[in-house]
Amino acid sequence: MDDYRDAFIAAQLAMAVVAQDGLVVTANEAFAALLGADPASLRDQSAADLVDLGSDDRTWRAYREVLQGHRSRFRCTRRLGHPDGRTLWVEITVSPVPRSRGVLLSLADVSERRQLQARLRHLQMHDPVTRLPNRTLFFERLTTALEGSAHDTYTEGCTGRIGLCYLDLDGFKAINDTLGHGVGDRLLAAVASRLNDCADSDGHARSGSGHLVARLGGDEFAVLVEDSTGTDQLAELAGTLLTAVQRPFDLAGQRLSVSASIGVVERAAAGTTVNGLMQAADTTLYWAKADGKARWTLFDPERNAHRMTRQALSSTLRPAVERGEFALEYQPLVDMADEAVRGVEALVRWNHPQFGSLSPNRFIGIAEEDGSIVQLGRWILRTACRQAVQWQREHPRERPLFVSVNVAVRQVWDSDLVADVREILAETGLAPGLLQLELTESAVMGSAGRPLQALQALSDMGVRIAIDDFGTGYSNLAYLSRLPVSVLKLDGSFVRGFQDEEHPNPADEVIVETLVQLAHRLGLTVTAECVETSGQAARLRRIGCDTGQGWLYSRAVAPDRIPALIDAAAG
Structure with a gap:
């Protein structure tokens, strides 16, 4: 037994025997040295107080279970203060002593290991170029902030809100490519220093916790604002x-200037997820870039909802044609002289299962961007021509209506429009003279090469070509004489200028009259859009417009209502 006691006293491992009541029976030299005390002075002291085992309920409960013989072993790590001012990390093991009611308390100094772990963690969690927290640490802190907000809303100084500035340098790639990565890295470090200074000087920062500035990768930085106001x-x-980033940088004799785009998000932390916040920040940064760079942009839920709607429409547009979700409505084109319906314009509607009936301005632009306008355009052309032939068959005694179909520029470039029209006319049996294709002024004016060849081929085929929304661009009017165009459709803004019938604007009438006279001298007919009142119609008729289109005559209607409009005009 004396051998065991001698071994206990001489052991390098810090040990103490603790009685069932939790008081120290005896401690060896290593134990006392670790605590900066004399072995004899530790006798009858509470072991739990000496090594901080009562600081939390879970540790205290486990320790008491070992003392009472209900648990075989317990281990934990504690941070202890040494009398000389040092901080120690010790690994504590509590285990029963055989054939005794006491327990053996042993301490292992793991301070160096903890310091090494801390250094390794710092290296893992910080960017080596800027020395800022890296992406991993940023998301760890963000997650903690969002989870903690649910419990801290009633704590003094806590607002329950969170903010983020997501920053990207404009033109950094050019600096890296021209001056090298060494200069690029020095610039990133200088930018990081300025961002830190800005975060530290923010007078609204919560006391005791500054904003986290992190480098997320490349030339992207984030400033996290916890408990924003x-x-x-x-x-x-x-x-x-x-402002800080835009000030010139002096780097090893080189003076460099950069700017930044910043996406700004601020919201209640409750209900906010990490992915949701970062997606909003990324979207807002994209807006800042798209709006011209060198600026900050605040997240706008309405603008984001529009973007999400565009994405949803874009992803479902192509299969929607195959699913038959599109339908055509037709708006009459009326002879201004006798108000007889001479033709109709086909207007596409998307009966979307989620967003309801959508007008063309909601999806045609998207279709042009992703190229699906070619597939959709063929469907519109085929459906409109087939419908025009059906009206002829059902009303053989009436004068045949021509059908006008809008064509996007991309249909001319990305498909063989001439071949498509020829095939559809042959398939449906519609006479070429009863088909009118409308292109916008910007698409037609200045056409050369393939577009001009296509327009000329269609005109030679007998198809009528109309310039839609004429007067909105900066046209070379002399160029009209060299284009295979037969119809000008005056933009509705000219007609809306006629609305004040008691005090008409003479300038509006002069402009429209001049355009009509020019068109007639070139052998073109003129259609006035957006005719809404009989007074507007009378003035347009007096000026010499050939046909009119607008709510005065009819809104766009389903194809089965067109015959009734023809009969009403004839009656």
Whole structure:
């Protein structure tokens, strides 16, 4: 037994025997040295107090279970203060002593290991170029902030809100490519220093916890604002960041200037997810770039909803044609002289299962961007021509209506429009003279090469070509004489200028009259769009417009209502 006691006293491992009541029976030299005390002075002291085992309920409960013989072993790590001012990390093991009611308390100094782990973690969590927290640490802190907000809303100084400035340098790639990565890295480090200064000087920052500035990768940085006070604070911070970055940098004798684009998000932390916040920040940064760079932009839920709608429409547009979700309505084109219906314009509608009936301005632009306008355009052309032939068959005694179909520029470039028209006319049996194709003024004016060849081939085929929304661009009017165009459709803005019938604007009438006279001298007919009152119709008729289109005559209607409009006009 004495051998065991001698071994206990001489052991390098710090040990103490603790009685069932939790008081120290005896401690060896290593134990006392670790605590900076004399072994004899530790006798009858509470072991739990000496090594901080009562600081939390879970540790205290486990320790008591070992003392009472209900648990075989317990281990934990504690941070202890040494009398000389040092901080120690010790690994504590509590285990029963055989054939005794006491327990053995042993301490292992793991301070060096903890310091090494801390250094390794710092290296893993910080960017080596800027020494800022990296992407991993940023998301760890963000996750903690969002999770903690649910419990801290009633804590003094906590607002329950969170803000983020997501920053990207404009033109950094050019600096890297021309001056090298060494200069690029020095610039990133200098930018990081300025961002840190801005974050530290923010007078709205919560006391005791500054904003986290992190490098997320490349030339992207983030400034996380916990317990933000509102959008005003974030806007002020974003402006400060922008100004700081735009000041020239002097790097090893080189003077460099860069700017930044910043996406700003500020919202209640409750209900906000990491992915949701970052997606909003990324979207807003994209807006800042798209709006011209060198600026900050605040997240706008309405603008984001529109973007999400565009994405949803874009992803479902192509299969929607195959699913038969599109339908055509037709708006009459009326002879101004006798108000007889001479033709109709086909207007496409998308009966979307989620968003309801959508007008062309909601999806045609998207279709042009992703190329699906070619497939959709063929369907519109085929459906309109087939419908025009059906009206002829059902009303053989009436004068045949021509059908006018809008064509996008991309249909001319990305498909063989001439071949498509020829095939559809042959398939449906519609006479070429009863088909009118409308292209916008910007698409037709100045056409050369393939577009002009296509227009000429269609005109030679007998198809009528109309310039839609004429008068909205900066046209070379003399060029009209060299284009295979037969119809000008005056933009509705000219007609709306006729609305004040008691005090008409003479200038509006002069402009329209001049355009009509020019068109007639070139052998073109003129259609006035957006005719809404009989007074407008009378003035347009007096000026010499050939046909009119607008709510005065009819809105766009389903194809089965067109015959009734023809009969009403004839009656």
